[in-house]
Amino acid sequence: MEAATAKEGESTAEFQGSDIEYVSYGGEHHLPLIMRLVDEELSEPYSIFTYRYFVYLWPQLSFLAFYRGTCVGTVVCKMGEHRNTFRGYIAMLVVLKPYRGRGIATELVTRSIKVMMESGCEEVTLEAEVTNKGALALYGRLGFIRSKRLFRYYLNGVDAFRLKLLFPRPELHSSLDMMAARNENAGRIDNVPSGERSLLQEIS
Amino acid sequence: MAEKVKVPINPSIPSGEQTVWADVSSLLDLACKDLRDGELIHGENFNLFAAMSALEIMDPKMDSGIVCTYYSVDEAIESGAAPVPLSFDRTLDVQCTIEIMDHLLACEATWHKGHSLAQTVFSCIYLLKPDRTASHALLHSYCRVIRATCNLVVSVVSDARTHEEEDLFTMAYGLPLKGDGDEKCLSMLHAVEETISRQLRACKAPSSKKRVLEDIETLQTHPDLEEDYCKALLCRIRFRKHFYHVLASMRRSQGRGFELARKHIASCLSELDSILKSSEFLRSNARGPCKDGVEHSTTATGCLPIGFDASLNCRLSAPTPPRSIKILSWRKAIEYFQKLLHDLDIICSYSLDPLLEGVLRFVVEFQKFQPDLVARAHLQLLLVQDGKLYGRDPIFVVISKAAALPEVPRNHDIQKNEILVQLVQLVISLLKILCANAAWQRRKLGKILHDWRVIYIQLELAFQKDLGEISSILNDEKLCAKISKHILIWVEEQTYWIASRFLILGFELELYSPSEYCMVYWYIYVVLIKLAEKTHLKMLTSSETGKRKGRKKKDSLKDLARDYQIPPTVLLLQCQIYLAEGLTMRFIQHFELLQKASIPDHISYLSYKESTTQARSSNLDMHNCFKDARRIAKELRSSFSNDQERMAELRRIEQVAEHNGVALNLICRLGTLDPSLKVYFEFCHHPYFATAVVKRS
Numbered sequence: 076m077e078a079a080t081a082k083e084g085e086s087t088a089e090f091q092g093s094d095i096e097y098v099s100y101g102g103e104h105h106l107p108l109i110m111r112l113v114d115e116e117l118s119e120p121y122s123i124f125t126y127r128y129f130v131y132l133w134p135q136l137s138f139l140a141f142y143r144g145t146c147v148g149t150v151v152c153k154m155g156e157h158r159n160t161f162r163g164y165i166a167m168l169v170v171l172k173p174y175r176g177r178g179i180a181t182e183l184v185t186r187s188i189k190v191m192m193e194s195g196c197e198e199v200t201l202e203a204e205v206t207n208k209g210a211l212a213l214y215g216r217l218g219f220i221r222s223k224r225l226f227r228y229y230l231n232g233v234d235a236f237r238l239k240l241l242f243p244r245p246e247l248h249s250s251l252d253m254m255a256a257r258n259e260n261a262g263r264i265d266n267v268p269s270g271e272r273s274l275l276q277e278i279s
Numbered sequence: 280m281a282e283k284v285k286v287p288i289n290p291s292i293p294s295g296e297q298t299v300w301a302d303v304s305s306l307l308d309l310a311c312k313d314l315r316d317g318e319l320i321h322g323e324n325f326n327l328f329a330a331m332s333a334l335e336i337m338d339p340k341m342d343s344g345i346v347c348t349y350y351s352v353d354e355a356i357e358s359g360a361a362p363v364p365l366s367f368d369r370t371l372d373v374q375c376t377i378e379i380m381d382h383l384l385a386c387e388a389t390w391h392k393g394h395s396l397a398q399t400v401f402s403c404i405y406l407l408k409p410d411r412t413a414s415h416a417l418l419h420s421y422c423r424v425i426r427a428t429c430n431l432v433v434s435v436v437s438d439a440r441t442h443e444e445e446d447l448f449t450m451a452y453g454l455p456l457k458g459d460g461d462e463k464c465l466s467m468l469h470a471v472e473e474t475i476s477r478q479l480r481a482c483k484a485p486s487s488k489k490r491v492l493e494d495i496e497t498l499q500t501h502p503d504l505e506e507d508y509c510k511a512l513l514c515r516i517r518f519r520k521h522f523y524h525v526l527a528s529m530r531r532s533q534g535r536g537f538e539l540a541r542k543h544i545a546s547c548l549s550e551l552d553s554i555l556k557s558s559e560f561l562r563s564n565a566r567g568p569c570k571d572g573v574e575h576s577t578t579a580t581g582c583l584p585i586g587f588d589a590s591l592n593c594r595l596s597a598p599t600p601p602r603s604i605k606i607l608s609w610r611k612a613i614e615y616f617q618k619l620l621h622d623l624d625i626i627c628s629y630s631l632d633p634l635l636e637g638v639l640r641f642v643v644e645f646q647k648f649q650p651d652l653v654a655r656a657h658l659q660l661l662l663v664q665d666g667k668l669y670g671r672d673p674i675f676v677v678i679s680k681a682a683a684l685p686e687v688p689r690n691h692d693i694q695k696n697e698i699l700v701q702l703v704q705l706v707i708s709l710l711k712i713l714c715a716n717a718a719w720q721r722r723k724l725g726k727i728l729h730d731w732r733v734i735y736i737q738l739e740l741a742f743q744k745d746l747g748e749i750s751s752i753l754n755d756e757k758l759c760a761k762i763s764k765h766i767l768i769w770v771e772e773q774t775y776w777i778a779s780r781f782l783i784l785g786f787e788l789e790l791y792s793p794s795e796y797c798m799v800y801w802y803i804y805v806v807l808i809k810l811a812e813k814t815h816l817k818m819l820t821s822s823e824t825g826k827r828k829g830r831k832k833k834d835s836l837k838d839l840a841r842d843y844q845i846p847p848t849v850l851l852l853q854c855q856i857y858l859a860e861g862l863t864m865r866f867i868q869h870f871e872l873l874q875k876a877s878i879p880d881h882i883s884y885l886s887y888k889e890s891t892t893q894a895r896s897s898n899l900d901m902h903n904c905f906k907d908a909r910r911i912a913k914e915l916r917s918s919f920s921n922d923q924e925r926m927a928e929l930r931r932i933e934q935v936a937e938h939n940g941v942a943l944n945l946i947c948r949l950g951t952l953d954p955s956l957k958v959y960f961e962f963c964h965h966p967y968f969a970t971a972v973v974k975r976s
Contacts, residue, residue, distance in 0.1 A: 103316070120338075121331070128330035132321065153327070205789070215792060224718040224788040227393050234718065236790070 090142060095179055097186065100130055100137035108139060108146040112169045119230060121167075129153055129166055136163070136187050140170070140179050147174040150183040154196055163191035165201035168210070180213055188217070192242055199242075202228060202235040214238050348590055352407050361404035361586040363415050370499040373508050374566045375585050376418055379403070380515045381578040381609050382587060383425055388612035389604065391432075391619070391653050395447055398604050400429055401454050402589040409458035417512070420471045423464035424519045430456055431526040432653055439656035439714070448652060453592065465523065472516050479509035507560045511579075514553035521546040522616075525623060529657055533670045537627040544624045551613055551620075554579075575608050615651075622654035626661060631669050635681040635706070638662065639776070642713045644924055647966070652716070659714035663707055674703040682769035683821030685761050693762070698737050702770070705730055709777070721784040724777050731774040738767060765820060772813035778806045786967040793960055796969060905940040909933050934964040942971035 098105075110126055129151045130137050140148035148170035154163040165187065170180045188199055202225065203210040211221075219238040228235035285305070292300040314320070349355040365375035383403060390399040405412050405422050412419040433456065437449045478498045482505040498509055524543040528536030558579040565580035573581045589604060607615065625645055632638055645658060664670030668677050675694040678684075693699065705727065712723040742763035782803050785791050791799050912933045919925040942958070949956055960969035 122333045122335050122338075124330040124333040125327075128321075128325070128327060220795065221790040221792075223722055224790060226716050226718040232393060 090174075090177075092177060094142055095147075095177075095182075096141045097182060098139050098141060100134040100139065102134075105137075105139060105146075106130060109137070109149045109151065109167075112146060112149050112171065113151075113167050116169045116171070117167065126151070135190055138183050138186050140174075140183055142174065147171045148179045148183055150180075150187050152187045152191070154191055154194060160197045161195055163188065163194075163196040163199040165199065168201075175209070181217070184213070184217070188240070197242055199240045201238050203238060204229060205234045205236055211236065211238075214240075348588060352404060352591060355404055355588055355591060356408065356411070360588060361411075363405075363412055363418070365415075365418075365585055368500070370501055370504065370508075371566055373499045373512070374561075374564075374580070376421075377508075377511055377515065377561065378578040378580060378582055378584040379405070379418070379586055380421060381580075382584040382606075383421075384616070385577040385606050385609050385612040386587075387425070387429075388615040389607045390429075390448070391615065391651060392607065393447065393652070394604050396429065396433075396451050396456075397454055397592045398589050399606065400425065401592060402587045404586045404588060404591070407455060407591070409455055409461075416467070416471050416474075420464060420467035421516070421519065423458060423461050424468050424523060426456060426458050427461045427464045428519070428523050428526065430461070431523070431530070435526070435530065435660060436652060436656045439659040439711075465520065468516060468520055472513065472520070475509050475512050475516070479506060479513065482506050482509065504564060507557070507564075510553070511557040511561060514550045514557060518547055518550035518554060521550060525620070529623065529627065530660075532664060534627075534629075534631055534661055537629075541624060541627045544620050544627065547620050548617065551617055555613060574610065577606050577609050577612075579609055619651065619654055622648060622650040623657060626654065626658050629661075631671075633668070633672055633677070633680070635668075635677050638668065638710070639713070640924070642710070643780070646713070646717070646720075649717075655714045655716070659711055662710045662714065666703075666707065668710075674706050675699065678702065678706060678766075678769070682765045683817065684765050685758060696741070698734065698741050702734055702738070702766075705734060709773075713780075717784055717787050721781055721788060724781045724784070728774065728777050728781065731770065731777060735767065735770045735774065738763075738770060742767075765817075768813055768817045768820060772810065772817055775806055775810035775813060779803065779810055782806060783967045786962070796960065902940060902943055905936040905943065908936040909940070912936070931965040932968070935968045935970050938964065938970045942973045945973045 100109075106126060109130070110121075110123075113121065113126075133153045136150075136152035136154065138150050139146050149167070150165065150169075151167040152163060152165050154161065156162075165184060168180055168184055170183075191199055199219075200222075201214070201219075203214065205211075205224070217240065219240045221236045222239040223237040225235040225237060227233070286301045286303060288299050288301050294300065310320075349358065349360070355361065364372050365379075366372045383400065386399040386402065390396055401407060403422075403425075405418060406426060409422065409426070412422055429451075433449050433451060475498060477495055481495045482497065482502065497505055498512070499505065521543040525540050525547060528540035528543065530536070558573075561579045562573065562581060565582055567582050576582075578584055622645075625648070629641060632641065642658070642662070650658075661669060667673055694703075708727060712720055712727065715723065742759075782799060785799065909932075912929045915929055916926065919929065946956070946958065955975050957974050959972055959974075961972055962969055964970050
């Protein structure tokens, strides 16, 4: 889906990082807060069904950020089987404009990713507008790579990047070693640094 | 549920096999009482797509029914939204007609650029009711040619069946895309053109001759504006005529209409120039003030056109929430058509190269211009018609040539082999994929790479197992072994070609961040080495086969020794390999610099530290890579002197190699001493081999 996050040089509210309180989704009373935030900041219109789909099935993956009782940021996610991998998906990430650039989005999304990792996810994906520099930078810092470009993905006609974060898996190394052994005569291919995993997977 | 509920069977709807229709209102009522506020019944098949497809009625963001100005086209017409004639003042009528033409052009370009037909071209009320304009010959014929053109374009794109992401383009349900008599649009348009040409001649004639022409009615009422209005209309009408001819000629099979199409393309472009030139006159005589600046206006005059309402059929547009569409400006629309015509001209002037290698190079070159959907659909239809290349050459014959297969006796059955039939299909889908937009192309290439790998293994097995079988058909075991060898080498070569294209497209799509360049170039390097290897092998085996044919044995050995030089195509690959290798090491250095500048180390870079230690010693190697690339590029000039496109590639390679060599020198001398040195990368000389830029911050 999408994300609206810090753009540099925006006016920011005066507050301390410790003033922000992070809360896991706690029930129906949180839903209007999430909907208001998303409605305000993101371009795509979502029906109530979409929100409920996420927060009722995966309440443990949704978080809200409060500043003195006001909800200023939220993240909404899901996870499930996708083509034989257990995959986490970040659906919406919003931080109100005056509160951006202070790491709130990073904290929200990191909390979700942590739960996904503990729940056995092998990877996390999401989509972001190719023009959303703030979001792309944020996920880039977290180690996401741009795995695909999606042509005119959004209703407004803008392309999206599919971003992907692969969690390290110990068994990958051994399968790589096996491949390398098989390719002994293949010149330099046996020196694949482990960082090339994602590309390798896409290619083979 | 504790209570028993009676569900009445509804007899008014006929029952199917083992099913009946029943009224479940009472059941739903009870279920509602059971649910508390905010609870969701989640069926297994209620997935994200279902949730996102749900609409909330009365929410203006989602309910397309409530955003309409009018409830129906008839109501809009009754309210006077699209009068015929546009005005009883004939000058005003001409002005308004020109605005409709201009706005339609803008709508058409917006449609081509990916919005729905319903909310662009068919936002024109006149188009929605074809018969209403019958009394207005000019508007009527123009509307007809627009509908007919849209029809042609829809059929090209749907015949090419590019892919689901562009489905929106051909969606036309509920729209009167085919008006009765639209096939006569050209003759009607021609008649109108004749009339206006006569009016133009009449107003330009010297007064002595005017008497003869007096019985011709003028276009409008102002004699001093007559000539310019006639001209403004003529270029618009002629553009439509020629554009229709371009599309129709290009649809003729095997590219037979290309020569004619090129003539019409040239005429289209010159009419577009005239249309642009007419804007000055039109603006200075506009019927009203320009609304939001000429730059953003959808008409030459800057006035809002009469007779359009995009909300009228937004319910027909797509199974999505209503979206507000920004129609391209008139100027942008003209630019779009100029670009489209240039792209179509490239296709029409293509020589229909019978060699697959040439075809692939042509498509890749063509895609560099980033053509839009309509041009790409035309190219695809040209390449694959009736399962043949250009509708002319059977794909198996194309493969045989590409793989340099030895000649097989006439009555051979080898191409009926199941796996070879699959191989033919793989080549067809490769050609189609290469015509898609870059984003989709890359994804699909990634997927078919697997198919090419699988078919290689299948072929290998089949040739081992069936060697007896196939060779008994061919009656020649040697020949069979040769065919097997050639096909296998060729399939591998294609596979690496696809892999390199997959990697290179990532640059165009901006999928790689500078921190990833290192591994990307490293991978490109590995793939290119493989590709060069296979290409070279293929050329060697085919020249062996060719030589043995007509020559005496004692000559051939000598020839082989003399001829053994690396073919230019392979050397060109070698050139790119050097660049990739050089860049790989360069980027490792790039990381070192970053780390020295204490820019935070990133977790995903950790794995590179190992390779960094390997590469540290190799400044000299790196330098040599760029030097070698330059040297080979220079030597290759003579081999490709007749090939503009490859000469250009050589020049690009030389520039990258030269600049990177210099940059490397600088870094070697200053890098460790000067912490203010900044290194970054630009694609200023080559689309995917980066140029290093060294600057002091």
